[in-house]
Amino acid sequence: MTVIRCIHTEDICRLDALIRGCRTVTVAAHTHPDGDALGSTAALVCYLRNLRGKDAAAVLPDTPSSTVRPIIPEGVPFLFFDAQPDACRRRIAGSDLVFLLDCNGFSRTEGLQESLGASPAPKVLIDHHLHPDAGRFDLVFSTPEISSASELLYYVLVALPDICGDARRLPPESARALLTGMTTDTNNFANSVYPSTFRMASDLLEAGVDRDDVLSTLYNQYRENRVRAMGYLQHENLRITPEGLAYMIVTRAVRERFGLEDGETEGLVNVPLSIGRVKMSILLKEEQDHFRVSIRSKKGWSAQQLAASRFHGGGHENASGGKLFWPADIPAPEDAPAFLEHISRECLS
Numbered sequence: 395m396t397v398i399r400c401i402h403t404e405d406i407c408r409l410d411a412l413i414r415g416c417r418t419v420t421v422a423a424h425t426h427p428d429g430d431a432l433g434s435t436a437a438l439v440c441y442l443r444n445l446r447g448k449d450a451a452a453v454l455p456d457t458p459s460s461t462v463r464p465i466i467p468e469g470v471p472f473l474f475f476d477a478q479p480d481a482c483r484r485r486i487a488g489s490d491l492v493f494l495l496d497c498n499g500f501s502r503t504e505g506l507q508e509s510l511g512a513s514p515a516p517k518v519l520i521d522h523h524l525h526p527d528a529g530r531f532d533l534v535f536s537t538p539e540i541s542s543a544s545e546l547l548y549y550v551l552v553a554l555p556d557i558c559g560d561a562r563r564l565p566p567e568s569a570r571a572l573l574t575g576m577t578t579d580t581n582n583f584a585n586s587v588y589p590s591t592f593r594m595a596s597d598l599l600e601a602g603v604d605r606d607d608v609l610s611t612l613y614n615q616y617r618e619n620r621v622r623a624m625g626y627l628q629h630e631n632l633r634i635t636p637e638g639l640a641y642m643i644v645t646r647a648v649r650e651r652f653g654l655e656d657g658e659t660e661g662l663v664n665v666p667l668s669i670g671r672v673k674m675s676i677l678l679k680e681e682q683d684h685f686r687v688s689i690r691s692k693k694g695w696s697a698q699q700l701a702a703s704r705f706h707g708g709g710h711e712n713a714s715g716g717k718l719f720w721p722a723d724i725p726a727p728e729d730a731p732a733f734l735e736h737i738s739r740e741c742l743s
Protein backbone atom coordinates (compact mmCIF):
# COMPACT_ATOMS: atom_id res chain seq x y z
CA MET A 395 0.00 0.00 0.00
CA THR A 396 1.23 3.50 -0.80
CA VAL A 397 2.62 5.30 2.20
CA ILE A 398 2.06 9.06 2.20
CA ARG A 399 4.69 10.52 4.48
CA CYS A 400 2.38 12.77 6.49
CA ILE A 401 0.01 9.90 7.36
CA HIS A 402 1.14 8.24 10.59
CA THR A 403 -0.46 5.15 12.09
CA GLU A 404 -0.98 6.81 15.48
CA ASP A 405 -2.79 9.73 13.82
CA ILE A 406 -5.05 7.32 11.95
CA CYS A 407 -5.87 5.61 15.29
CA ARG A 408 -6.67 9.01 16.82
CA LEU A 409 -8.83 9.92 13.84
CA ASP A 410 -10.69 6.62 14.07
CA ALA A 411 -11.30 7.23 17.79
CA LEU A 412 -12.53 10.79 17.15
CA ILE A 413 -14.99 9.50 14.54
CA ARG A 414 -16.16 6.68 16.81
CA GLY A 415 -16.78 9.15 19.63
CA CYS A 416 -18.74 11.76 17.69
CA ARG A 417 -22.35 12.12 16.55
CA THR A 418 -22.60 15.32 14.52
CA VAL A 419 -19.89 16.34 12.08
CA THR A 420 -19.22 19.52 10.10
CA VAL A 421 -16.94 19.23 7.06
CA ALA A 422 -15.79 22.68 5.87
CA ALA A 423 -13.57 23.91 3.03
CA HIS A 424 -12.31 27.14 1.49
CA THR A 425 -14.24 30.05 0.01
CA HIS A 426 -15.15 29.98 -3.73
CA PRO A 427 -15.14 26.16 -3.57
CA ASP A 428 -13.47 24.48 -6.55
CA GLY A 429 -13.72 20.87 -7.69
CA ASP A 430 -11.22 19.64 -5.10
CA ALA A 431 -12.99 21.40 -2.23
CA LEU A 432 -16.37 19.98 -3.32
CA GLY A 433 -15.06 16.51 -4.20
CA SER A 434 -13.17 16.06 -0.94
CA THR A 435 -15.96 17.38 1.31
CA ALA A 436 -18.59 15.29 -0.51
CA ALA A 437 -16.41 12.18 -0.25
CA LEU A 438 -15.85 12.60 3.50
CA VAL A 439 -19.50 13.40 4.24
CA CYS A 440 -20.63 10.28 2.33
CA TYR A 441 -18.08 8.12 4.14
CA LEU A 442 -19.13 9.43 7.56
CA ARG A 443 -22.84 9.04 6.83
CA ASN A 444 -22.92 5.81 4.87
CA LEU A 445 -20.21 3.76 6.56
CA ARG A 446 -19.99 5.28 10.04
CA GLY A 447 -23.64 6.23 10.57
CA LYS A 448 -22.83 9.84 11.55
CA ASP A 449 -24.95 12.94 11.09
CA ALA A 450 -22.41 14.61 8.80
CA ALA A 451 -22.88 17.66 6.57
CA ALA A 452 -20.68 19.89 4.46
CA VAL A 453 -20.66 23.58 5.38
CA LEU A 454 -19.08 25.93 2.83
CA PRO A 455 -18.54 29.71 2.88
CA ASP A 456 -20.36 30.27 -0.41
CA THR A 457 -22.53 28.64 -3.04
CA PRO A 458 -20.46 26.85 -5.70
CA SER A 459 -20.66 28.01 -9.30
CA SER A 460 -22.81 26.09 -11.78
CA THR A 461 -19.68 24.62 -13.43
CA VAL A 462 -18.62 22.66 -10.32
CA ARG A 463 -21.98 22.23 -8.61
CA PRO A 464 -22.76 18.91 -10.39
CA ILE A 465 -19.84 17.39 -8.43
CA ILE A 466 -22.06 17.26 -5.34
CA PRO A 467 -23.83 13.87 -5.31
CA GLU A 468 -27.59 13.99 -5.02
CA GLY A 469 -29.01 13.87 -1.52
CA VAL A 470 -25.76 14.75 0.27
CA PRO A 471 -26.34 17.59 2.76
CA PHE A 472 -24.44 20.77 1.83
CA LEU A 473 -25.01 24.14 3.52
CA PHE A 474 -23.73 27.44 2.08
CA PHE A 475 -23.08 30.38 4.39
CA ASP A 476 -24.00 33.05 1.83
CA ALA A 477 -27.45 31.47 1.39
CA GLN A 478 -28.15 30.12 4.91
CA PRO A 479 -25.90 31.84 7.46
CA ASP A 480 -27.99 30.88 10.50
CA ALA A 481 -28.27 27.22 9.52
CA CYS A 482 -24.49 27.13 9.03
CA ARG A 483 -23.83 28.73 12.44
CA ARG A 484 -26.25 26.30 14.14
CA ARG A 485 -24.71 23.33 12.37
CA ILE A 486 -21.18 24.27 13.45
CA ALA A 487 -22.25 25.06 17.03
CA GLY A 488 -24.03 21.69 17.25
CA SER A 489 -21.13 19.62 15.88
CA ASP A 490 -18.86 17.57 18.10
CA LEU A 491 -16.25 17.03 15.36
CA VAL A 492 -15.07 19.50 12.71
CA PHE A 493 -13.00 18.83 9.59
CA LEU A 494 -11.37 21.45 7.39
CA LEU A 495 -10.37 20.26 3.90
CA ASP A 496 -8.43 21.80 0.99
CA CYS A 497 -7.67 24.87 3.07
CA ASN A 498 -4.66 25.65 5.28
CA GLY A 499 -6.55 27.50 8.03
CA PHE A 500 -9.83 29.06 9.13
CA SER A 501 -8.84 32.44 7.65
CA ARG A 502 -9.74 31.15 4.16
CA THR A 503 -13.29 30.25 5.25
CA GLU A 504 -14.48 33.90 5.29
CA GLY A 505 -17.97 34.00 6.86
CA LEU A 506 -17.47 30.65 8.64
CA GLN A 507 -14.27 31.74 10.33
CA GLU A 508 -15.88 33.02 13.52
CA SER A 509 -18.15 30.01 14.13
CA LEU A 510 -15.39 27.51 13.30
CA GLY A 511 -12.91 29.28 15.57
CA ALA A 512 -15.44 29.41 18.43
CA SER A 513 -16.37 25.72 18.21
CA PRO A 514 -15.04 23.67 21.16
CA ALA A 515 -15.22 20.45 19.08
CA PRO A 516 -12.01 18.63 18.13
CA LYS A 517 -10.75 19.86 14.75
CA VAL A 518 -9.03 17.90 12.00
CA LEU A 519 -7.15 19.45 9.08
CA ILE A 520 -6.65 17.51 5.81
CA ASP A 521 -4.89 19.77 3.30
CA HIS A 522 -2.20 20.11 0.63
CA HIS A 523 -1.43 23.87 0.74
CA LEU A 524 1.78 25.40 2.08
CA HIS A 525 1.96 26.81 5.63
CA PRO A 526 -0.85 24.96 7.48
CA ASP A 527 -2.15 26.81 10.55
CA ALA A 528 -1.45 23.61 12.51
CA GLY A 529 -1.73 25.16 15.99
CA ARG A 530 -5.51 25.57 15.60
CA PHE A 531 -6.10 21.85 15.00
CA ASP A 532 -6.11 18.73 17.18
CA LEU A 533 -5.05 16.51 14.29
CA VAL A 534 -3.27 17.52 11.09
CA PHE A 535 -2.74 15.66 7.82
CA SER A 536 -0.88 18.09 5.59
CA THR A 537 1.63 17.88 2.76
CA PRO A 538 2.19 19.91 -0.41
CA GLU A 539 3.73 16.80 -2.02
CA ILE A 540 0.43 15.46 -3.32
CA SER A 541 -1.98 16.35 -6.11
CA SER A 542 -4.97 17.46 -4.12
CA ALA A 543 -6.90 17.38 -0.87
CA SER A 544 -8.98 14.63 -2.49
CA GLU A 545 -5.88 12.45 -2.95
CA LEU A 546 -4.71 13.05 0.63
CA LEU A 547 -8.19 12.26 1.94
CA TYR A 548 -8.22 9.07 -0.16
CA TYR A 549 -5.05 7.81 1.54
CA VAL A 550 -6.39 8.82 4.97
CA LEU A 551 -9.68 6.98 4.37
CA VAL A 552 -8.07 3.79 3.05
CA ALA A 553 -5.76 3.75 6.09
CA LEU A 554 -8.79 3.61 8.42
CA PRO A 555 -9.51 0.12 9.79
CA ASP A 556 -12.92 -0.28 8.11
CA ILE A 557 -11.46 0.39 4.62
CA CYS A 558 -8.13 -1.30 5.33
CA GLY A 559 -6.49 -0.49 1.98
CA ASP A 560 -9.41 -1.74 -0.13
CA ALA A 561 -10.93 1.12 -2.17
CA ARG A 562 -13.89 -1.13 -3.04
CA ARG A 563 -15.08 -0.72 0.55
CA LEU A 564 -15.54 3.04 0.07
CA PRO A 565 -19.10 4.19 -0.59
CA PRO A 566 -19.38 4.54 -4.42
CA GLU A 567 -20.29 8.25 -4.03
CA SER A 568 -17.07 8.84 -2.07
CA ALA A 569 -14.93 6.99 -4.61
CA ARG A 570 -16.36 9.02 -7.48
CA ALA A 571 -16.07 12.35 -5.62
CA LEU A 572 -12.41 11.64 -4.78
CA LEU A 573 -11.51 10.90 -8.41
CA THR A 574 -13.43 14.01 -9.48
CA GLY A 575 -11.67 16.30 -6.99
CA MET A 576 -8.23 15.01 -7.96
CA THR A 577 -9.04 15.34 -11.67
CA THR A 578 -9.96 19.02 -11.32
CA ASP A 579 -6.95 19.97 -9.16
CA THR A 580 -4.50 18.26 -11.55
CA ASN A 581 -6.30 19.79 -14.53
CA ASN A 582 -6.99 16.24 -15.74
CA PHE A 583 -3.51 14.82 -14.94
CA ALA A 584 -1.63 17.83 -16.34
CA ASN A 585 -0.07 19.29 -13.16
CA SER A 586 0.94 18.25 -9.63
CA VAL A 587 0.76 14.55 -10.51
CA TYR A 588 2.74 12.14 -8.33
CA PRO A 589 3.18 8.34 -8.51
CA SER A 590 0.65 8.13 -5.68
CA THR A 591 -1.86 10.04 -7.83
CA PHE A 592 -1.86 7.36 -10.55
CA ARG A 593 -2.09 4.64 -7.90
CA MET A 594 -5.12 6.30 -6.36
CA ALA A 595 -6.71 6.66 -9.79
CA SER A 596 -6.14 2.97 -10.65
CA ASP A 597 -7.52 1.89 -7.28
CA LEU A 598 -10.64 3.99 -7.80
CA LEU A 599 -11.18 2.76 -11.37
CA GLU A 600 -10.82 -0.82 -10.12
CA ALA A 601 -13.37 0.03 -7.46
CA GLY A 602 -15.82 0.85 -10.25
CA VAL A 603 -15.68 4.62 -10.73
CA ASP A 604 -16.82 5.55 -14.26
CA ARG A 605 -14.08 7.98 -15.37
CA ASP A 606 -15.71 8.78 -18.72
CA ASP A 607 -18.78 9.92 -16.87
CA VAL A 608 -16.69 12.00 -14.45
CA LEU A 609 -14.91 13.71 -17.38
CA SER A 610 -18.19 14.35 -19.12
CA THR A 611 -19.64 15.96 -15.97
CA LEU A 612 -16.55 18.17 -15.61
CA TYR A 613 -15.64 19.15 -19.15
CA ASN A 614 -18.56 18.56 -21.52
CA GLN A 615 -21.35 20.50 -19.86
CA TYR A 616 -20.27 24.13 -20.35
CA ARG A 617 -22.57 26.82 -21.66
CA GLU A 618 -21.94 28.14 -25.17
CA ASN A 619 -21.31 31.64 -23.75
CA ARG A 620 -18.37 30.39 -21.76
CA VAL A 621 -16.60 29.01 -24.82
CA ARG A 622 -17.22 32.25 -26.74
CA ALA A 623 -15.96 34.34 -23.81
CA MET A 624 -12.77 32.21 -23.61
CA GLY A 625 -12.18 32.90 -27.30
CA TYR A 626 -12.78 36.61 -26.88
CA LEU A 627 -10.48 36.92 -23.86
CA GLN A 628 -7.62 35.06 -25.56
CA HIS A 629 -8.00 36.99 -28.80
CA GLU A 630 -8.77 40.53 -27.61
CA ASN A 631 -7.72 40.75 -23.98
CA LEU A 632 -4.51 38.72 -23.52
CA ARG A 633 -1.36 40.83 -23.09
CA ILE A 634 2.17 39.47 -22.85
CA THR A 635 4.96 41.64 -21.48
CA PRO A 636 8.49 41.56 -22.96
CA GLU A 637 9.63 39.72 -19.78
CA GLY A 638 7.11 36.91 -20.27
CA LEU A 639 4.17 37.76 -18.02
CA ALA A 640 0.82 36.98 -19.65
CA TYR A 641 -2.29 38.58 -18.23
CA MET A 642 -6.01 38.83 -18.91
CA ILE A 643 -8.51 41.04 -17.11
CA VAL A 644 -12.12 39.94 -16.81
CA THR A 645 -13.82 43.26 -16.21
CA ARG A 646 -17.43 43.68 -15.24
CA ALA A 647 -18.13 44.78 -18.82
CA VAL A 648 -16.75 41.49 -20.21
CA ARG A 649 -18.74 39.50 -17.65
CA GLU A 650 -21.94 41.28 -18.62
CA ARG A 651 -21.32 41.06 -22.37
CA PHE A 652 -21.06 37.24 -22.21
CA GLY A 653 -23.33 36.70 -19.21
CA LEU A 654 -20.41 34.96 -17.49
CA GLU A 655 -21.19 33.30 -14.18
CA ASP A 656 -18.84 32.98 -11.25
CA GLY A 657 -16.50 30.06 -11.91
CA GLU A 658 -16.89 30.02 -15.68
CA THR A 659 -13.37 31.40 -16.22
CA GLU A 660 -11.91 28.50 -14.20
CA GLY A 661 -8.90 27.06 -16.06
CA LEU A 662 -8.45 30.05 -18.38
CA VAL A 663 -5.37 31.24 -16.47
CA ASN A 664 -3.53 28.06 -17.52
CA VAL A 665 -3.92 28.67 -21.26
CA PRO A 666 -1.17 31.32 -21.79
CA LEU A 667 1.41 28.98 -20.20
CA SER A 668 1.28 26.99 -23.44
CA ILE A 669 3.14 29.87 -25.12
CA GLY A 670 6.91 29.23 -25.11
CA ARG A 671 8.08 32.61 -23.86
CA VAL A 672 5.46 32.96 -21.11
CA LYS A 673 6.87 32.35 -17.62
CA MET A 674 3.84 33.33 -15.58
CA SER A 675 0.16 33.89 -16.23
CA ILE A 676 -2.19 36.10 -14.24
CA LEU A 677 -5.97 36.36 -14.49
CA LEU A 678 -7.77 39.26 -12.81
CA LYS A 679 -11.50 39.18 -12.14
CA GLU A 680 -13.20 42.43 -11.20
CA GLU A 681 -15.28 42.43 -8.02
CA GLN A 682 -16.80 45.25 -5.93
CA ASP A 683 -13.60 46.92 -4.65
CA HIS A 684 -10.91 44.48 -5.77
CA PHE A 685 -9.77 42.03 -8.41
CA ARG A 686 -9.63 38.33 -7.59
CA VAL A 687 -6.22 37.19 -8.78
CA SER A 688 -5.20 33.75 -10.11
CA ILE A 689 -1.54 33.09 -10.84
CA ARG A 690 0.11 30.13 -12.60
CA SER A 691 3.83 29.78 -13.22
CA LYS A 692 6.24 27.51 -15.03
CA LYS A 693 8.94 25.64 -13.15
CA GLY A 694 11.58 28.02 -11.79
CA TRP A 695 9.13 30.89 -11.26
CA SER A 696 7.11 31.09 -8.06
CA ALA A 697 3.41 31.91 -8.31
CA GLN A 698 3.28 31.44 -4.54
CA GLN A 699 5.89 34.13 -3.81
CA LEU A 700 4.29 36.62 -6.15
CA ALA A 701 0.84 35.98 -4.61
CA ALA A 702 2.23 36.44 -1.10
CA SER A 703 4.37 39.53 -1.83
CA ARG A 704 2.01 41.52 -4.11
CA PHE A 705 -1.52 40.11 -3.84
CA HIS A 706 -2.20 39.30 -0.14
CA GLY A 707 -2.46 35.63 -1.03
CA GLY A 708 -0.66 32.32 -1.45
CA GLY A 709 -1.32 28.71 -2.37
CA HIS A 710 1.02 26.34 -4.18
CA GLU A 711 4.44 26.95 -5.74
CA ASN A 712 3.08 27.07 -9.32
CA ALA A 713 -0.60 27.82 -8.69
CA SER A 714 -1.68 30.55 -6.32
CA GLY A 715 -4.26 33.23 -5.78
CA GLY A 716 -4.88 36.51 -4.04
CA LYS A 717 -6.56 39.90 -4.29
CA LEU A 718 -5.73 43.35 -5.65
CA PHE A 719 -7.62 46.17 -3.92
CA TRP A 720 -8.33 49.72 -4.92
CA PRO A 721 -7.57 52.31 -3.69
CA ALA A 722 -5.19 50.47 -1.29
CA ASP A 723 -3.00 48.70 -3.90
CA ILE A 724 -3.82 50.60 -7.09
CA PRO A 725 -5.67 53.95 -7.41
CA ALA A 726 -8.49 52.54 -9.60
CA PRO A 727 -9.31 49.34 -11.57
CA GLU A 728 -8.07 50.99 -14.79
CA ASP A 729 -4.57 51.07 -13.28
CA ALA A 730 -4.31 47.27 -13.13
CA PRO A 731 -2.43 46.85 -16.45
CA ALA A 732 0.25 49.38 -15.43
CA PHE A 733 0.60 47.62 -12.06
CA LEU A 734 1.07 44.24 -13.78
CA GLU A 735 3.59 45.65 -16.28
CA HIS A 736 5.54 47.06 -13.33
CA ILE A 737 5.51 43.71 -11.51
CA SER A 738 6.66 42.02 -14.68
CA ARG A 739 9.71 44.29 -14.97
CA GLU A 740 10.52 43.88 -11.26
CA CYS A 741 9.96 40.15 -10.83
CA LEU A 742 10.64 38.52 -14.19
CA SER A 743 13.60 40.36 -15.71
Ligand SMILES: [Mn+2]
Nearest residue numbers: 430496543579
Ligand atom coordinates in the same frame (compact mmCIF):
# COMPACT_ATOMS: atom_id res chain seq x y z
MN1 LIG B 1 -7.00 21.65 -3.74
